[in-house]
Amino acid sequence: MTTQKHFSPAFKLEIAKLMVEEQYSIKQACEASGAGETAVKRWKQQYLAEKAGNPLPNKSALTEEQREIQPNRH
Structure with missing residues (x-):
């Protein structure tokens, strides 16, 4: 059985x-x-999208700029 690893947005x-x-x-x-x-x-794709100002929907933002404007995710 494989366990899924969890990585922080900063990582x-x-x-x-x-x-x-x-x-x-x-x-x-x-x-x-x-x-x-x-x-x-996927992380690379998300980073490039955020840098272009097009964050991916339903994903916690990676970049500081996108985290500032993204609504709080719970």
């Missing part, structure tokens, strides 16, 4: 930045984070 942001700003490959990001390929790809 996801750091991994996404490594891929976008430091040119980490998906494989390197997976190794650095301990997360799976699907997860790190």
Whole structure:
């Protein structure tokens, strides 16, 4: 049985930045984070969307700017 890991938005942001700003490959990001390929790809997609001002619906914001304008999520 596989247990799902939970990562904080700040951690996801750091991994996404490594891929976008430091040119980490998906494989390197997976190794650095301990997360799976699907997860790190999703974090990168979300980071790029937020940077473009188009946050993904129903996701806790990764970037500080989007967290400031996003309604509180419970």
